[in-house]
Amino acid sequence: MTGRRKTIAFCLTISCFSFCVVQIGAFIFCSYSAKTQTPLVVNATIPAGADYYLGYSSGGVDHYELFHNLDATIDNAREAEVIFLGNSRAKYTFLRDNLAPYFAEKKMKYYVMGFGYGEGAQFPWAIIKKYNLKPKWVVVATDSDFFPHLSEFSSSVLKSTIFDAYKFKFETVISFWFRRVLHSLEPYFDISPKQTDWIEFRSSKDGTILVGAYKGEKSTVSLKISNAGVNELLDNTSLFQTPVAFKQYFEKIGAKLIITCIPPSNCDYAAGVAQKLKIPFVVPNTTEFETMDGSHLTTASSKVFVSEFLAKFDAIAFSKSD
Amino acid sequence: MNFISWSFFFLFLQVLAYRLFLGQDKTKWHMTFVVLLGSTIFVMWHVPIYILIMLTSIIVDYYAAQWIMKEARPLASKRLILYTSLSINLGLLIFFKYTNFFLDSATYLLANTLAYNPNIPRLELILPMGISFYTFCSMSYTIDIYRGKLPPLKRFQDFYYFVTFFPHLVAGPIIRAGQFFYQLPRKRTLNFVVFSEGAFLIIRGLFLKMVCADNIGTILKPLWKDEFLSTAPALYALEIVIMFSAQIFYDFEGYTSIARGLAYWMGYKFPINFKNPYLAHSFSNFWQRWHISLSSWLRDYVYVSLGGNRGTKLKIIRNLIIIMLLVGLWHGAAATFLIWGAIHGLGLGVERWLGLNSKLKIGIRPAYISFLWFLSVQAVVLIAWVFFRSSSMHQAVLFLHCFLRVRSEVPVPIGNINLLLLVPIVAMHLYGLRAERSRRNSLNYAHKAALTGALLAATLLFYGTSNDFIYFQF
Numbered sequence: 001m002t003g004r005r006k007t008i009a010f011c012l013t014i015s016c017f018s019f020c021v022v023q024i025g026a027f028i029f030c031s032y033s034a035k036t037q038t039p040l041v042v043n044a045t046i047p048a049g050a051d052y053y054l055g056y057s058s059g060g061v062d063h064y065e066l067f068h069n070l071d072a073t074i075d076n077a078r079e080a081e082v083i084f085l086g087n088s089r090a091k092y093t094f095l096r097d098n099l100a101p102y103f104a105e106k107k108m109k110y111y112v113m114g115f116g117y118g119e120g121a122q123f124p125w126a127i128i129k130k131y132n133l134k135p136k137w138v139v140v141a142t143d144s145d146f147f148p149h150l151s152e153f154s155s156s157v158l159k160s161t162i163f164d165a166y167k168f169k170f171e172t173v174i175s176f177w178f179r180r181v182l183h184s185l186e187p188y189f190d191i192s193p194k195q196t197d198w199i200e201f202r203s204s205k206d207g208t209i210l211v212g213a214y215k216g217e218k219s220t221v222s223l224k225i226s227n228a229g230v231n232e233l234l235d236n237t238s239l240f241q242t243p244v245a246f247k248q249y250f251e252k253i254g255a256k257l258i259i260t261c262i263p264p265s266n267c268d269y270a271a272g273v274a275q276k277l278k279i280p281f282v283v284p285n286t287t288e289f290e291t292m293d294g295s296h297l298t299t300a301s302s303k304v305f306v307s308e309f310l311a312k313f314d315a316i317a318f319s320k321s322d
Numbered sequence: 323m324n325f326i327s328w329s330f331f332f333l334f335l336q337v338l339a340y341r342l343f344l345g346q347d348k349t350k351w352h353m354t355f356v357v358l359l360g361s362t363i364f365v366m367w368h369v370p371i372y373i374l375i376m377l378t379s380i381i382v383d384y385y386a387a388q389w390i391m392k393e394a395r396p397l398a399s400k401r402l403i404l405y406t407s408l409s410i411n412l413g414l415l416i417f418f419k420y421t422n423f424f425l426d427s428a429t430y431l432l433a434n435t436l437a438y439n440p441n442i443p444r445l446e447l448i449l450p451m452g453i454s455f456y457t458f459c460s461m462s463y464t465i466d467i468y469r470g471k472l473p474p475l476k477r478f479q480d481f482y483y484f485v486t487f488f489p490h491l492v493a494g495p496i497i498r499a500g501q502f503f504y505q506l507p508r509k510r511t512l513n514f515v516v517f518s519e520g521a522f523l524i525i526r527g528l529f530l531k532m533v534c535a536d537n538i539g540t541i542l543k544p545l546w547k548d549e550f551l552s553t554a555p556a557l558y559a560l561e562i563v564i565m566f567s568a569q570i571f572y573d574f575e576g577y578t579s580i581a582r583g584l585a586y587w588m589g590y591k592f593p594i595n596f597k598n599p600y601l602a603h604s605f606s607n608f609w610q611r612w613h614i615s616l617s618s619w620l621r622d623y624v625y626v627s628l629g630g631n632r633g634t635k636l637k638i639i640r641n642l643i644i645i646m647l648l649v650g651l652w653h654g655a656a657a658t659f660l661i662w663g664a665i666h667g668l669g670l671g672v673e674r675w676l677g678l679n680s681k682l683k684i685g686i687r688p689a690y691i692s693f694l695w696f697l698s699v700q701a702v703v704l705i706a707w708v709f710f711r712s713s714s715m716h717q718a719v720l721f722l723h724c725f726l727r728v729r730s731e732v733p734v735p736i737g738n739i740n741l742l743l744l745v746p747i748v749a750m751h752l753y754g755l756r757a758e759r760s761r762r763n764s765l766n767y768a769h770k771a772a773l774t775g776a777l778l779a780a781t782l783l784f785y786g787t788s789n790d791f792i793y794f795q796f
Contacts, residue, residue: 007767008514014768015775022779058787159446163370167329174328182782189784191533191740192540 023186030187041179043225044199044212053210054169055202057176059244060116062202063157064165068125073204074131080111080206083133085124086141089262090114091200092140092296096208098306106318110208114141120149121246126158129249137317138250139258139282142273144266147242196293216293221264223287229268230275239269240276247277258282258316260309262297263289280316323367323451323492325580333360333367346511348589354483357588361486368451373415375450376486382410383460384481387467387474404468408461415457421445423655436614452492454648454652458619462487463499465623472500474534480506487672489585495595497614502582504592510589516769522770523583529777530746531576536786538569538743543788545735546711553732559724561736567707570748574613598754600703600747605669606679608703614747616652620645639674643667655709658718662709669702 041057053071054063066073077083082103084094088213091114103110113124121140127133139144150158160168172267176199199212233239250257257279261270267283274281297305323330337360345353366373386407390400425442432438466472475481480503490497510516518554544550545562554562578595585592595615602608609617621630628641643664649661673679678687678695705722712718757764765773 011771014771018772018775191537
């Protein structure tokens with residue numbers, strides 16, 4: 001072996017050795033440390049349906065997907081007679097299993113446009129305006145500050161081009177699959193772990209999500225409305241400027257609004273908006289719900305919420321002249 | 323395009339494959355073409371149309387240099403060409419980077435002095451990627467031609483190659499024409515030594531960025547907020563600002579290291595941009611160690627033009643303050659960056675006034691004075707980072723208020739295990755100190771090989787999830 005080749009072999013050996021030492025050390029540490037966790041990407045359940053795309057994995061692809069109509073998602077939303085708006089709580093409550101049987105029976109199409117990042121009304125409203133959607137009913141799961149709110153992330157999505165959307169999707173999807181393969185082989189040490197995290201897949205057919213994996217601590221929350229709180233809100237007229245404009249827009253396109261509130265959101269505000277705008281306020285009779293992380297309902301609780309909600313919705317939508 | 327992105331990975335993989343198998347001689351036209359194409363895709367990946375802005379700078383500077391060099395031209399005419407070229411370059415930079423700052427300032431002034439609200443709308447501008455860096459690279463060429471330090475390039479594509487060369491494009495180091503052109507005709511094959519040196523630099527950079535900077539960034543993000551800062555006590559504030567000073571070092575040094583490694587694989591050597599900055603014994607020494615390519619650029623092209631070290635002490639101090647205000651403004655169009663620059667400017671001024679800048683006097687000066695000045699410099703640098711990181715003056719003041727608060731009920735914000743993220747910076751500086759004292763400056767190939775393997779393993783195990791480089795916004 002020549003001197004040059006010896007050097008190459010020596011360097012490669014040292015590199016491989018030090019790589020292996022760190023890796024073996026990590027494996028040993030891994031078996032003792034609570035800091036090591038298998039990343040969610042490894043355990044995420046991949047949905048079977050062809051209509052599901054990766055909606056969220058360290059970044060909300062669904063925002064881009066819907067705003068730029070990447071997988072013809074909007075074509076399905078265009079046919080929907082009922083559109084559900086809200087933040088991530090709406091996404092985690094209005095699941096396909098909860099909605100599909102009812103709407104199939106009614107022969108109606110629905111679409112869920114809830115968004116993460118604590119999203120408010122501005123973003124889905126921008127999509128509805130951009131694609132000129134004309135639903136018959138718009139169910140708004142309202143949280144405090146819902147109407148004027150536009151998250152920083154959505155603000156950048158609204159300014160983005162379709163090229164940006166494809167770039168974002170490409171990066172997120174490749175990262176997801178790379179990390180899934182990598183960490184099925186070796187551990188991962190989350191030095192700055194988040195309290196909650198999730199992987200979610202979203203259907204381009206009806207906008208509902210399938211939770212691939214979730215991290216959080218379960219807790220119980222209540223749906224509370226205080227009349228005193230509502231009255232106090234009603235005195236503040238500046239709070240209702242956006243909701244009034246919102247209502248006027250939907251009246252103009254022939255849609256009817258329904259306000260609901262998913263706990264633990266501030267339901268005083270939702271009730272106040274409904275009262276001020278004179279639109280139905282529909283919440284279930286059940287007041288105690290369980291959440292996965294203190295913020296989003298568990299599947300069982302979402303089922304209870306939606307079934308009670310739909311019973312009341314049915315009474316409003318079909319028992320009268322509508 | 324971000325170095326830490328899949329799109330860059332796939333693009334670079336193709337360029338590297340070509341270099342390995344068909345472009346061993348980097349001077350061959352087809353290898354040049356592949357790099358040019360890769361660089362153009364790299365630029366256009368951000369906002370495709372913005373290639374035109376860069377092309378404007380390139381065309382203006384290339385032809386300005388050609389015209390300046392026409393022998394028959396009188397000096398006044400050469401100067402006019404230079405000023406025109408600089409105005410176009412700086413005009414583009416100012417328009418994209420500072421228009422909204424000026425509009426906001428005008429609105430604020432009119433509202434507060436004349437009680438008149440003009441309602442000037444902000445422009446929805448996306449800052450062209452790396453504009454602050456490539457503008458300076460491009461301008462250095464015209465200035466050097468004007469000063470007679472460089473002969474003009476014969477081929478336009480060489481100048482295009484220099485400005486768009488992707489490793490330095492987004493966040494430096496700011497390469498000067500003189501540092502790059504002599505490397506153009508040199509044949510550099512990608513052999514094992516070059517490959518392993520490049521790999522070491524790239525993996526070192528990835529470790530600093532993805533493990534150290536990104537994890538600290540995630541820890542600090544919820545802490546550097548008004549809600550937390552309004553209750554945090556002095557000790558926590560100190561901990562947070564120390565963590566940030568490490569984060570910004572890791573972030574920028576990480577980027578530079580990756581850039582140097584990529585360039586090395588392509589057959590070019592980039593200068594270092596950082597040299598153990600937190601060992602600086604004076605403000606002037608700090609700027610010889612921190613973002614060296616920017617500080618030396620401003621020294622050679624602006625400070626010297628202002629008179630440099632000639633003239634009275636007062637004039638020199640004025641020049642130093644002007645330069646540091648420009649450094650602040652270069653980083654961003656915000657009052658916080660100006661204050662950051664002003665603090666450093668004043669520090670340099672005071673130091674010059676007291677004669678503490680001179681390294682030659684270190685042996686003569688009592689050791690305790692040098693040590694006290696070292697501590698003062700590092701403390702001021704730390705305080706200045708508060709302004710650099712804060713999103714507004716209000717937030718910076720809120721942060722400084724924390725230093726007056728002794729006790730608080732706030733829970734411990736940074737866990738002990740997270741403080742381990744400071745180990746690499748301490749180790750790097752200790753090694754740097756040892757190397758400076760013994761004048762032994764580099765690791766041998768066995769050390770580098772061992773570090774490459776260990777750092778790669780650590781990166782795969784501990785990487786953080788956020789991946790925006792702080793210096794991308796500049």
